[in-house]
Amino acid sequence: MKITTKGEIIAKIVAWHGCGYVGKLRDNLVALYPNWDDIKCELCGGGGSEIKPRAGNSKPKFQAVYSSAALCVNSFAFVKEQVEQGKTVKMFGADDLFETAGFERKFSTGVPRSHPNIDFVLENKNEIICVESKFTEHLAPKLPNDKFSKYLNEHRSKLPRLFIPLVEHYHNLGETGVKLYPDVAQLIKHMLGIHNHITIENKGKKAKLVYLYWVPENHRDENVDLFGIHKKQIRDFATTLTEFGINTIEFEFCTYERYWNELRLNTDIPGINEHVDKLVKRYFSFDI
Numbered sequence: 001m002k003i004t005t006k007g008e009i010i011a012k013i014v015a016w017h018g019c020g021y022v023g024k025l026r027d028n029l030v031a032l033y034p035n036w037d038d039i040k041c042e043l044c045g046g047g048g049s050e051i052k053p054r055a056g057n058s059k060p061k062f063q064a065v066y067s068s069a070a071l072c073v074n075s076f077a078f079v080k081e082q083v084e085q086g087k088t089v090k091m092f093g094a095d096d097l098f099e100t101a102g103f104e105r106k107f108s109t110g111v112p113r114s115h116p117n118i119d120f121v122l123e124n125k126n127e128i129i130c131v132e133s134k135f136t137e138h139l140a141p142k143l144p145n146d147k148f149s150k151y152l153n154e155h156r157s158k159l160p161r162l163f164i165p166l167v168e169h170y171h172n173l174g175e176t177g178v179k180l181y182p183d184v185a186q187l188i189k190h191m192l193g194i195h196n197h198i199t200i201e202n203k204g205k206k207a208k209l210v211y212l213y214w215v216p217e218n219h220r221d222e223n224v225d226l227f228g229i230h231k232k233q234i235r236d237f238a239t240t241l242t243e244f245g246i247n248t249i250e251f252e253f254c255t256y257e258r259y260w261n262e263l264r265l266n267t268d269i270p271g272i273n274e275h276v277d278k279l280v281k282r283y284f285s286f287d288i
Contacts, residue, residue, distance in 0.1 A: 002222075002224075002225075003224050003226070003288060004226060005139075005140070005226075006136050006137075006139040006140040009136055009139055009224075009288055010066050010136055012288045013065060013066045013136070013288075014065060014066070016286045017065040019065065020064060020065060021059045021063045021064050021065065022063050022065065023063075024063070025040075025051060025060065025062055025063060027063070028062060028063055028064075028065070028067060028070040028074075029070070029073070029074060029077075030074045030275075030278040030279060030282050031074075031077075031078070031275065031278060033073075033077040033078070033081065034081065035077060035080060035081050035084065036077070039073060039077055039080070039103055042102050042103040042104050042105075043062070043069065043073075043103055043104055045104060045106075049061065050062045050067070050069040050104075051069075066135055066136050067135065068119075068133050068134060068135035068136070068137060069119075069133075071133060071135045071214065071256070071283060072103070072119045072120055072131070072133035073103065074279060074282070074283075075133075075256065075259070075260070075279060076101070076103070076120045076131070078271075078272075078275050079091070079101060079122075079263075080101040080102070080103075082269060083098050083099075083100070083101040083122065084101065087269065089263075089266055089269070090262070090265060090266055091259065091262050091263060091266075092129055092208065092210050092252060092254070092259075092262075093208075093252075094122075094127060094129060094208075096124055096126065096127060097124065098122040098123060098124045098127075098129075099123065099124045099125070100121075100122070100123050100124075101120070101121070101122050101123075102120070102121055103119065103120055103121075104117045104118075104119065105117065105118050105121045105130075106118075106193075107130075107190070107193025107194060107196065107197055108193060108196055109158075109189055109192035109193050109196065110155075110158040110159065110160075110192065110196050111151055111155045111158050111159070111192075112155065112158075114147075114189065114192075115193070116186070116189045116190050116193050118130045118131070118132060118190055118193070118194075119131055119132055119133040120133065125205075126205060126206060127205060127206040127207070127208075128194070128197065128198065128202075128205055128206070128207050128208070129207075129208045129210060130190065130194055130207070130208070130209050130210065131210045131212050132186070132187065132190060132209065132210070132211050132212065133212050133213075134211070134212065134213040134214060135214045136214070137183065138181050138182055138183070138213050138230050138234075139181065139226055139227075139230065140181070141179035141180055141181050142179055142180065142181075142183055142185075143174040143177075143178075143179055143185070144170040144173055144174045144178070144179075144180050144184035144185055145170050145171040145172075145173065145174025145175065145185055146174075146185035146186070147185070148167055148170065148171035148174065148185065149171060151167055151171075152164075152167060152168065152171060159192070160192070160195055160196075160199070162195075162245065162246065162248065163188070163191070163192060163195070163246070165244055166188065166240070166241070166244045166246060167188060169240070169244065170184055170185065170188065180233050180237075181226070181229060181230035181233050181234075182211070182230065182233050182234045182237055184237055187209070187211065187237070187251075190209055191209055191246065191249050191251075194207050194209060194249050195207075195248050195249060198248065198249075199248065206250075207248065207249045207250065208249065208250040208251070208252060209249055209250070209251050209252070210252045210253075210254060211234060211251070211252070211253040211254070212253075212254050212255075212256060212259060213230070213234075213253070213254075213255060213256065214255070214256050214283065215227050215255050215256070215257060216284070216286065216287060216288040217284055217285065217286065217287055218287040218288060219288075221287075224288050234253045235253070237251075238251050238253060256279075256283065256284070257284060260276045260279055260280060260284075261276075263275075263276050264276055
């Protein structure tokens with residue numbers, strides 16, 4: 001049977017795990033991270049919505065077996081630990097020693113009340129790498145112009161001139177009713193925040209935004225072609241950035257599968273292969 005919706009994908013994930021939510025926050029971790037308490041504080045600093053109980057005594061979103069935040073923490077807590085121990089981790093084309101690594105970091109776009117949280121950030125004095133993580137969120141199409149009319153009509157003067165044509169392009173596309181699987185509006189807001197960070201606060205710093213997204217092992221099967229549609233649309237977005245001359249921030253899109261394989265190349269880090277094996281077993285070793 002052909003799978004065409006995010007809800008159907010989530011139902012498959014829940015069925016594979018045998019539950020929709022785990023009992024405690026820690027139960028959604030693939031390892032007992034020594035820096036878990038620090039990570040929880042960082043998640044709270046980002047607004048805390050992922051780890052706080054919701055209305056009606058519902059469990060926190062982090063406890064869902066399809067939680068994007070849990071996927072991100074499981075994939076980067078080990079990296080954060082290595083960075084904090086002064087070790088170099090090679091990934092996303094970088095092999096420098098990073099000075100800081102953290103989850104849910106806020107950046108200001110320059111527009112009032114617009115401070116997007118970026119899921120994971122690595123930084124040193126010369127470079128910053130920002131990661132936007134997606135588990136199933138990218139499997140539901142959405143308008144590409146969220147709040148862009150307000151940006152253009154009320155806060156145009158706050159926008160970097162470099163980005164105005166890009167914002168106008170996706171604002172106009174959204175006005176036609178076109179929906180896209182990648183959250184283009186969110187990505188552009190992230191880029192505005194990173195742009196401000198490197199041009200106002202840290203002039204001359206090299207920057208990269210990585211769009212990191214999950215696919216199942218059988219993502220190339222015809223019955224789950226929405227993964228192929230999403231990949232084409234995120235590739236088109238990368239092309240559009242180039243066409244509009246967005247050159248202050250490098251944009252990279254990457255599957256979690258590829259990222260985990262890159263981590264294995266850090267053969268000098270003890271336990272890296274065992275950790276990646278746990279990630280693959282937890283998130284990749286089943287079909288949709």
